[in-house]
Amino acid sequence: MSDNYDVIVIGAGHNGLVCANILAKKNRKVLICEAREKCGGLLEESITNFVPQIPLSVSSSLGGLTVKYKAKSSIALSESGQHIRLVGNQHIDHKVISGFSSKDADRYVEFHDKMSSFSKALGSFMMASPPRIMNNTFSDYFKLFKLGMNVRMLGKKKFNEFARMVGLNIADELEDNFENTLLQGLIAHDAVLGSNLGPRSPGSLINLLFRMATHDNSIFGGIYEIDGGSKAFVDTLLDISNKNKVEIKTSSSVKRCITENDKAVGVELHNGEKIYAKKIISNADPRSTYFSLLGTENLDTDVKRRIKHHRSKGKVAKLSLSLNKQPEFINCDKDDLESRMVIAPSIDYIEEAFNPSKFDKLSMEPILEMKLKNSDQSNPALDIQVQYASYGAQEGWDNIKDNYVDAVIKLIEKYAPDIQSCIETKAIVTPDDIEKNFHVTGGHWHHGEIQIDQLFMLRPIPGASQYRTHLDGLYMCGAGTHPGGGLTGIPGRNAAQAILEDA
């Protein structure tokens, strides 16, 4: 029998690292088992280009983080060169939009204010662990009451508006407000980003509110790039882990949870090693946690059903192009190239790209979010997030990968005609690759759709919404738990709190 630990964390993704360090700071002896050779999970390969800032509540519970962020503006690219550039500051954005339509500019400010107040109402709820109604405890009811109050305090008119908008699709709301299709496309892009929704899918609006709640309650503000790349972020977390004496075992894939008297007491690695601890925390996605770690034979049928119905089909691929020179984007200056560049020229364009993905097929004209790296150096690179690159595509990723990459590049060519001649190498990571390489079921960013049936106390599944699984002693701290992914560290922090509460 190996050393005994207080806590074993399965998976060294950022949430796992956050959770482990908070516990280690409270004098728990913590071990992290990571299946891959490197730590950081999806963060390590920069699967997402842009991130929100780690909230103060998380960084302070880690004793402060030294990560530096660079704020990013957004640019919606247009084939005609009439791009829209937004920074998240209402006055500047108003001026920019009024260059296209003064009506849109005024409406934008109103729309933003409304959305912002709604996302603030959700905000406090986002940070804390969600209530569990079946518990019948005062604090759970109080939490729910507080959310209700937050929303009700918006006033009767806004409350009605909130109720109207919660189930709405983003396209209807945007078309009611704006006439410029490029602006519509940009906002719709952010609403569906990382999800399995089109702009006309019901529920796409709440997706945007959720995103705003972690991005400073702003639509285009609060979008950052980590200084030094995500590697810098991982290194910071690893430094802290070192200081807190968190032990990390890499290349140690966990096979299953060891149980005694229906309680989790340790883990068994694939190499047969058994390690014991008082508590086990899974940073893995809900399906892996339940079906692999806990094991189907230890689950009630109803729980199996919920996990089977848990929606986690990834829709975003990451294409990395290394370049020998900087491509010429039509009508883009240096600042524009530093921005978050989005190719989603209209709602209809996005919906067309979404259509085939309903049938697990691929659109050859997907929507893109791009980041140009090292633009002032000799080895620039273009990181592209390609949305509606369906998990388990019917065409078969192996057959179609090359054609698909070519199609994406051809699409970029419309905005940067010389892109072909700049490319040195290309590498794509599809949702299937994410599943295989990072052990995330479905290769989903958020370990599960952010939709009304998988939010708050329903996330990831009813009965497991407060970071505790159905097995005593086994917890979850990954993006599959409330409030979801997006590099906030909140699930990790909340899970650590749940464990401290139970101790």
Place this chain on the structure above:
Amino acid sequence: MNRDLRFTALKKTPFHSRTSLASRTNKYYNWNGFTVPTEYSTTELEYTAARNGTSVMDLTPMCKYMINGSDANRFVDYLVTRDLSQMEDNTVAYIIWCNEDGKVMDDGTIFKFSNTKFMLCCAVKIYNWLHDSAEGFDVSCEDATDTTAALAIQGPTSCSTLKNYGADDLELLKPFGMKQYNINGYDVLISRTGFTGDLGYELWTDPANAENMWDSIMEAGKELKIRPFGMHALEMTRIEAGFIQTNTDFMAAEDSLRPVRMRSPYEIGMGWLVHLNKESYFVGKRALKKEKETGNSERCLVGLDIDGDKPAVGSVIYNEKKEDIGIVTAAMWSPTMKRNVALASLKRPYGIKIKENIFAEIYHPEELEYKKIWAKCKVVKRQFFSPERRNKVPADLYE
């Protein structure tokens, strides 16, 4: 206009050509999508045959599922609350199963052929439940309701009847045992099981053999007081035996709209079928363990011995302060035991700690007027009728 009823009409069982000939009343009812007789002649006569001769009942509408696969043994053990890990081949076990909240979904019998082959018999359709529960187990579940004809042969002379039919050495079959026969050139599985609380057997075969089986058995029992019996007579025998019926004595968890109507095994007297010390997990174990530990079961299902001779059908049960403490779920005047008996669902501690001084309010119809009777009840063992011959090996034989 004649509507095409091919897809909506009730199905006929493979015995229908025989049961319909035997029916003098033409009274049928819908059992699980099949049309079967409620009674053939008179319920009293059929009941009497069941207790004194041989009674024959068409069981085909019972839900039957075949469970095959290398994990079949583990799967069945996971599905039900009872510990079946030590179950022997060619035996049958009475079982219940629960949902995740530890509420009973149904009861039934499980037939074990081998570690890789089982048959499950029950009242409520559960194909989806089996299929979804099987996730992670190497098993296949198949609905065999339409492809298996089943006949219950019950009563003191049932063993002799079946021996005449061709089931050699049947008297040596133990209760809850089963044996494969080849009779008249076809395979018949005979199990010593039943729903009457008496000596009795159930026969399982391919539908193609059904008519021959019926005819041969009727011929074999000619001198042994054989008689087909319907649902009403079965209801009488099962109450006497103290057997519970899903959606009569308790609501199946999946069928109850109100969560408060669902019952745990402890609340319907089935605690003895819950093996919490079973090594592996089973569906509902966590919830049942909690209920057992906290002792927060709210109700119980008990037998009542009621004063007088008026059946307490649907009666409300009261304590001495006339507070409502439960309801009768099934009641009858037992002709065999000359006792007024009932099954009742009571609010604890009534039925568990308090067994005396409880009363049934009986409304007895007398030629368009109701007589209200306030009858004293005593909580007794639910098994009202259990004759020695029921479990005797070798079984009694008659000529």
